[in-house]
Amino acid sequence: MEDTTGKVITCQAAVAWEAKKPLVIETVEVEPPKAGEVRIKILYTGVCRSDAFFLNGSDPRKPFPFILGHEGGGIVESVGEGVTTVKPGDHVIPLYVPQCNECKFCKSPKSNLCDEMGIKYVKGVMPDGTSRFKCKGKPVYHLMGCSTFSQYTVVTETSVTKVNPSAPLDKVCLLGCGISTGYGAALNTAKVEPGSTCAIWGLGGVGLAVAMGCKEAGASRIIGVDINPDKFELGKKFGLTEGVNPKDHDKPIQDVLVGMTDGGLDFTFECIGNVACMRAALESCHKGWGVATVIGVAPAQQEISTRPFQLVTGRVWQGSVFGGWKSKDSIPKLVDSYMNKKILVDEFVSNNINLNQINEAFDLMHSGKSIRTVVKLW
Numbered sequence: 001m002e003d004t005t006g007k008v009i010t011c012q013a014a015v016a017w018e019a020k021k022p023l024v025i026e027t028v029e030v031e032p033p034k035a036g037e038v039r040i041k042i043l044y045t046g047v048c049r050s051d052a053f054f055l056n057g058s059d060p061r062k063p064f065p066f067i068l069g070h071e072g073g074g075i076v077e078s079v080g081e082g083v084t085t086v087k088p089g090d091h092v093i094p095l096y097v098p099q100c101n102e103c104k105f106c107k108s109p110k111s112n113l114c115d116e117m118g119i120k121y122v123k124g125v126m127p128d129g130t131s132r133f134k135c136k137g138k139p140v141y142h143l144m145g146c147s148t149f150s151q152y153t154v155v156t157e158t159s160v161t162k163v164n165p166s167a168p169l170d171k172v173c174l175l176g177c178g179i180s181t182g183y184g185a186a187l188n189t190a191k192v193e194p195g196s197t198c199a200i201w202g203l204g205g206v207g208l209a210v211a212m213g214c215k216e217a218g219a220s221r222i223i224g225v226d227i228n229p230d231k232f233e234l235g236k237k238f239g240l241t242e243g244v245n246p247k248d249h250d251k252p253i254q255d256v257l258v259g260m261t262d263g264g265l266d267f268t269f270e271c272i273g274n275v276a277c278m279r280a281a282l283e284s285c286h287k288g289w290g291v292a293t294v295i296g297v298a299p300a301q302q303e304i305s306t307r308p309f310q311l312v313t314g315r316v317w318q319g320s321v322f323g324g325w326k327s328k329d330s331i332p333k334l335v336d337s338y339m340n341k342k343i344l345v346d347e348f349v350s351n352n353i354n355l356n357q358i359n360e361a362f363d364l365m366h367s368g369k370s371i372r373t374v375v376k377l378w
């Protein structure tokens with residue numbers, strides 16, 4: 001293999017030039033990593049709803065053009081000065097929630113946020129304020145610190161973690177977002193208890209991973225709430241015990257669920273990003289102790305509401321990002337859990353496509369027919 005260390009690499013990437021337009025496969029230049037950075041050859045990437053969120057221009061602060069993708073798996077090509085936690089040849093997963101280990105959040109056991117997130121999301125540049133991607137002579141911005149829709153990418157050392165080299169990257173790439181998010185929300189954020197009753201709004205990749213976490217925690221009932229009834233049968237594999245379609249009922253879904261569960265659920269999860277469902281999930285909780293966890297990302301500007309009496313009488317409304325996992329420390333462990341057959345990952349892959357078909361992955365996602373599409377970069 002040619003030694004590319006220190007050189008600009010020319011490769012293929014899917015570039016988002018404008019909001020709401022299909023991605024365009026382009027030849028891009030990827031600069032070598034600077035100090036504290038890592039250049040990765042990406043082999044596989046998942047396509048997630050948050051990619052669509054940014055492509056739709058839902059965050060108006062995000063400058064175009066940029067390279068999407070944050071559920072990737074690859075091999076380190078070269079590292080910049082001072083990098084110690086990964087080396088060329090390591091199998092790695094990029095992290096959209098970084099872990100710098102130095103900020104207030106990283107030092108607290110109470111949170112998995114990290115101060116580095118802001119700049120990575122909004123400005124789309126590396127810490128020195130510049131981008132490592134160029135296309136047609138113009139800079140192309142990074143996204144969520146990952147940009148895995150490219151055959152090569154550059155990330156900071158805080159946004160990448162080394163994983164077991166025998167793990168199949170075409171599967172474990174999905175642990176970079178959706179699966180870990182749902183599974184961790186049940187186990188780390190809600191701390192679902194044995195024998196408890198749970199309900200999950202939205203049975204996409206995130207909601208199904210919540211079901212998997214609830215099952216592992218020993219929940220006695222795991223009720224899926226979805227307007228697409230095809231999801232109920234599918235959900236059984238992940239631990240769902242029953243399904244409820246709000247369209248089958250005239251009364252509000254919270255009344256239906258409270259009736260089905262002798263006063264309400266112990267734990268509920270919103271995995272859609274719909275503020276009306278967030279309210280229903282809170283109001284379906286049992287008085288005195290029910291806990292509602294918000295996972296779905298709602299459109300910017302929207303607000304949630306309920307009567308404060310719901311909280312005064314002991315229900316808890318909380319949220320979670322990336323399942324509460326401290327990313328750099330936890331993803332290697334989740335990969336091992338998959339290798340030890342403790343968690344499902346293969347079952348989340350419904351389609352496999354090549355980079356030049358990437359726009360089809362968005363169509364599949366919007367059609368509701370696919371849980372996750374995995375894109376092969378090479």
Ligand code: APR
Binds near residue numbers: 201
């Ligand atoms: N009521 C019930 N179910 C709904 C509703 C609704 N009003 N609207 C959509 N759904 C269902 C869909 O039928 C689908 O099964 O929600 C599910 C959403 O699944 P996906 O679109 O596959 O989304 P997913 O990848 O799981 O992400 C869900 O989590 O991390 C966030 O940004 C992500 O906000 C998104 C959410």
Ligand code: ZN
Binds near residue numbers: 116
């Ligand atoms: Zn940090």
